[in-house]
Amino acid sequence: MSTPDFQLKGSTVTVVVLELHRYTPELFPAQLEERIQQAPALFQGSPVVVDVEQLLIPEGQLDVPGLLDQCRGAGLRPIALRGVGESLAEAAADSGLAILPAAASRQRRNIREEAEPARDVEIRTEQRAAPAARPTRTITRPVRSGQQVYAEGGDLIVLAQVSEGAEVLADGNIHIYGALRGRALAGVHGDAAARIFCQHMDAELISVAGHFLLSDGIADTLHRKPAQVALEGDALSVEPL
Amino acid sequence: MAKIIVVTSGKGGVGKTTSSAAIGTGLAQRGHATVIVDFDVGLRNLDLIMGCERRVVYDFVNVINGEATLNQALIKDKRTEQLYILPASQTRDKDALTEEGVAAVLEELKGRFDYIVCDSPAGIEKGAQMALYFADEAIVVTNPEVSSVRDSDRILGILQSKSLRAKEGEEPVREHLLLTRYSPARVAAGEMLSVADVEDILAIPLLGVIPESQDVLKASNQGEPVILNDEAQAGQAYSDAVDRLLGENRPHRFLEEQRQGFFQRLLGGGRG
Ligand SMILES: Nc1ncnc2c1ncn2[C@@H]1O[C@H](COP(=O)(O)OP(=O)(O)O)[C@@H](O)[C@H]1O
Numbered sequence: 001m002s003t004p005d006f007q008l009k010g011s012t013v014t015v016v017v018l019e020l021h022r023y024t025p026e027l028f029p030a031q032l033e034e035r036i037q038q039a040p041a042l043f044q045g046s047p048v049v050v051d052v053e054q055l056l057i058p059e060g061q062l063d064v065p066g067l068l069d070q071c072r073g074a075g076l077r078p079i080a081l082r083g084v085g086e087s088l089a090e091a092a093a094d095s096g097l098a099i100l101p102a103a104a105s106r107q108r109r110n111i112r113e114e115a116e117p118a119r120d121v122e123i124r125t126e127q128r129a130a131p132a133a134r135p136t137r138t139i140t141r142p143v144r145s146g147q148q149v150y151a152e153g154g155d156l157i158v159l160a161q162v163s164e165g166a167e168v169l170a171d172g173n174i175h176i177y178g179a180l181r182g183r184a185l186a187g188v189h190g191d192a193a194a195r196i197f198c199q200h201m202d203a204e205l206i207s208v209a210g211h212f213l214l215s216d217g218i219a220d221t222l223h224r225k226p227a228q229v230a231l232e233g234d235a236l237s238v239e240p241l
Numbered sequence: 242m243a244k245i246i247v248v249t250s251g252k253g254g255v256g257k258t259t260s261s262a263a264i265g266t267g268l269a270q271r272g273h274a275t276v277i278v279d280f281d282v283g284l285r286n287l288d289l290i291m292g293c294e295r296r297v298v299y300d301f302v303n304v305i306n307g308e309a310t311l312n313q314a315l316i317k318d319k320r321t322e323q324l325y326i327l328p329a330s331q332t333r334d335k336d337a338l339t340e341e342g343v344a345a346v347l348e349e350l351k352g353r354f355d356y357i358v359c360d361s362p363a364g365i366e367k368g369a370q371m372a373l374y375f376a377d378e379a380i381v382v383t384n385p386e387v388s389s390v391r392d393s394d395r396i397l398g399i400l401q402s403k404s405l406r407a408k409e410g411e412e413p414v415r416e417h418l419l420l421t422r423y424s425p426a427r428v429a430a431g432e433m434l435s436v437a438d439v440e441d442i443l444a445i446p447l448l449g450v451i452p453e454s455q456d457v458l459k460a461s462n463q464g465e466p467v468i469l470n471d472e473a474q475a476g477q478a479y480s481d482a483v484d485r486l487l488g489e490n491r492p493h494r495f496l497e498e499q500r501q502g503f504f505q506r507l508l509g510g511g512r513g
């Protein structure tokens with residue numbers, strides 16, 4: 001018997017879930033674009049599971065190919081549909097995407113009803129399985145404009161500057177010992193306890209677990225000073241170090 | 242060992258070709274066999290600034306395509322011993338420079354020269370990436386304004402991620418900042434970034450500051466690299482930069498606005 005040229009393995013990956021609450025084809029692309037602009041690096045080309053379980057319109061009315069085209073147009077890569085009911089089964093199968101079973105629906109629906117969402121779209125990242133602890137990623141040279149560094153599954157330490165137009169991301173904390181003039185996104189997969197520490201706060205954007213602030217939202221008193229960023233409730237707090 | 246030095250910037254019109262000509266000439270003046278290679282296919286400016294445009298027969302692309310030997314294409318400078326120019330093609334498209342072709346030509350040049358100065362085209366795309374790919378050192382030419390500094394930052398990122406040295410995990414490309422077209426008066430007036438501002442943003446060692454000067458334009462119109470003009474401040478500043486490149490210590494000059502005469506101040510021309 002010959003050995004096959006491949007191996008089939010089980011693996012867990014982190015995916016972005018696009019949870020649809022309402023769907024208005026005319027409004028959707030702009031809303032999606034707006035969300036993506038908050039963290040373009042995170043969403044560009046990233047695999048996405050489109051979850052229609054909580055969609056509030058009669059399912060039969062959903063134009064599945066149209067929705068998927070709009071997602072692709074925004075730079076997302078839909079890989080699966082989730083929570084598809086009977087009336088959509090055929091359209092879902094035709095889309096060629098994988099069909100995933102609904103995620104713990106009862107429970108989530110209850111939460112949803114308490115807090116009425118303000119938007120039609122909510123993009124969340126979801127950890128499908130807890131990854132093994134990863135070592136901290138340490139960068140010794142400047143992260144320059146146009147460059148992006150991502151510490152997957154752990155913390156990021158930058159011993160130099162992060163230039164304007166550069167982007168650093170981590171699943172955990174971010175420590176920057178030079179100037180932070182670009183974008184720093186900690187806890188990009190939802191870790192609300194993640195923090196950003198820097199010696200010279202001059203960021204274009206800071207974000208923890210998807211909650212973000214632009215430069216004009218950071219107090220002038222902290223400008224170019226050592227600072228730390230943490231998530232308190234629903235808002236980012238930026239404090240002197 | 243021969244050294245490959247790329248003169249690069251991201252932004253166009255900042256003084257790459259002017260600097261390539263000056264620094265290449267300066268290295269040769271100091272006794273190092275030097276060739277300046279024009280990577281700006283389609284524009285071909287270096288030969289004009291070096292004053293050898295009428296002597297171009299074959300070019301870089303001809304050598305890559307095997308249509309001419311390196312000896313046929315190299316132009317010997319008439320003023321400075323040990324200095325050669327490898328001109329770019331004016332007619333070809335930018336894709337004419339292939340990685341294998343460039344590698345082979347540079348390898349051959351390494352056998353003959355101490356310094357290979359590569360004059361990069363503008364931009365951060367393929368042409369500029371080809372010019373910096375094989376570099377050991379990079380002179381990043383920057384003007385004291387925000388967009389030029391930002392482009393230099395980008396090119397520094399590319400040097401550290403896309404150069405051969407980065408790919409092979411070797412010692413990183415050595416970076417030098419060359420601030421050109423510097424006008425102390427405009428800095429004082431708040432119209433331009435200062436040396437300190439640019440150093441702070443780019444955080445790489447300062448090789449030199451070249452003042453904005455009419456002498457540069459005059460020199461390029463005459464086809465004489467400005468470094469040959471000992472009287473000109475810009476020429477002196479380039480000389481200092483070449484000395485620093487070779488490891489000498491030279492204080493930076495021409496950073497301050499020139500003192501105004503007593504009468505000018507009396508007449509109210511002063512700045513307070
Ligand atoms: N120090 C300087 N002072 C005044 N003009 C300068 C100076 N350096 C360059 N220039 C002028 O700027 C223009 C662009 O220079 P060039 O060397 O061709 O730039 P690049 O190769 O980066 O496109 C030319 O007209 C040149 O004469």
Ligand SMILES: [Mg+2]
Binds near residue numbers: 257
């Ligand atoms: Mg040029």
